[in-house]
Amino acid sequence: MLRAVHRAASDLRRGTPVLIEGPQGPLVAAAAEVVGARGLAELAAAALAPPVLLLAPVRAAAVLQRPIAAAPPGGAEGRKMEEGVVALRPGPALLEPAALRRLADPVAERLLPELPELIPPPALSPAALALAKLGRLLPALVAAPARASAAAQLGLLSVPAADVLAYPTTAATTLARVAEARVPLENARDARIVAFRAADGGIEHLAILVGEPEKLAEAGGAPLVRAHSECFTGDLLGSLRCDCGPQLRGAIRRMGDEGAGVLLYLAQEGRGIGLVNKLRAYTLQDQGLDTLDANRALGYGADERGFLVAATMLRALGIPRVRLLTNNPDKMAGLAACGIVVEGREAHRFAANGVNDKYLETKAERFGHLLR
Ligand SMILES: Nc1nc2c(ncn2[C@@H]2O[C@H](COP(=O)(O)OP(=O)(O)OP(=O)(O)O)[C@@H](O)[C@H]2O)c(=O)[nH]1
Ligand SMILES: [Zn+2]
16 A cells, blocks of 8 residues: 555656546546656546646645635645645646646746636545655646546556555554664764664654663653754755754754763655755745745645654654653644653754844744744
8 A cells, every 4th residue: 555655656756647546536647847748648648538737725826826715625624725736727838848847836937828727626636736745746736537447558557545645644653663773973972773664665764862762761761852854954964044953963962961862863854845845945935935935835835744753663662751852842742642742842942053043033933933
């Protein structure tokens, strides 16, 4: 079940259409960002009706140059605008690879050849958008109801919509320890790295254990824990745009000083949108958007991370109670909702550096990050 989703996301990434299966018959979909002439021809061969464009509501509003009310997915009430999906009927000038790429990408935005018309989204649209996000692609697709025989006849991959929507939970709950090694660190010599992998062999997450936090937990204690989302630019390159580097090294140093702790190094780059999209978000931020609106302009949510990954790893390590090193109240609530007892919070704030000042302000003002 994980495997089919994984393979379908990979096909989307290479511009090949996939079939998303539901009770009313399949939807054939290809990613607007990468689809080429061959993918569009395959899509047309599978389709029962002319293709439509599926976009996140914020992106659709930007394309149409007016505010729109998003249809909540599956008619569910109370969903956030950023979780909905909007369908547009394109004319022939838009059904062409370069125009589709411009439609998907606000960074590449130039005048579109025509303004498409708003129509009700076909069934299974939310799963199509979710699959593009799992592939870390821009959530923009060209899609059409498809013939049930299309998978066999055209050799397209087919995946149940329900499996796509369940993927984040399934992947998080099937994480298991696969490797472990002692790795003395500059500021914490007694450190080990434990690697976790999901049942589909997908993306791996790491736990860095300083000292013996498991023993502390066994005795009923709550070790110092940091759930750190990967940040290639900040953690590795020392980017000044964010505070990730100082937070990462600061957490290890603190655990070294205290003699015990766990740093979960989570493969959730860019708050879950991936490195490529984070770079796009940075371009939008240089054009004036803040970190939250930049994510939304791309069609992603402000924060796409789930906390089940961290909770599953902590449970597997035998650490059900934690003192969490964070300024983010959502992390505490998220871990608690996944069954981890958050006994306390330790502030983890570093001074602004002259470049990340606005980023830190936005985290406090719009994400509700605690200032101390
Ligand atoms: N999309 C996006 N992601 C960013 C941006 N700046 C940093 N990030 C990502 O944000 C994540 C940093 O999150 P964390 O430090 O784990 O958590 P936090 O939500 O800031 O909360 P704390 O625990 O208080 O640090 C990393 O995955 C970074 O790649 C940005 O401008 N846009
Ligand atoms: Zn960062």
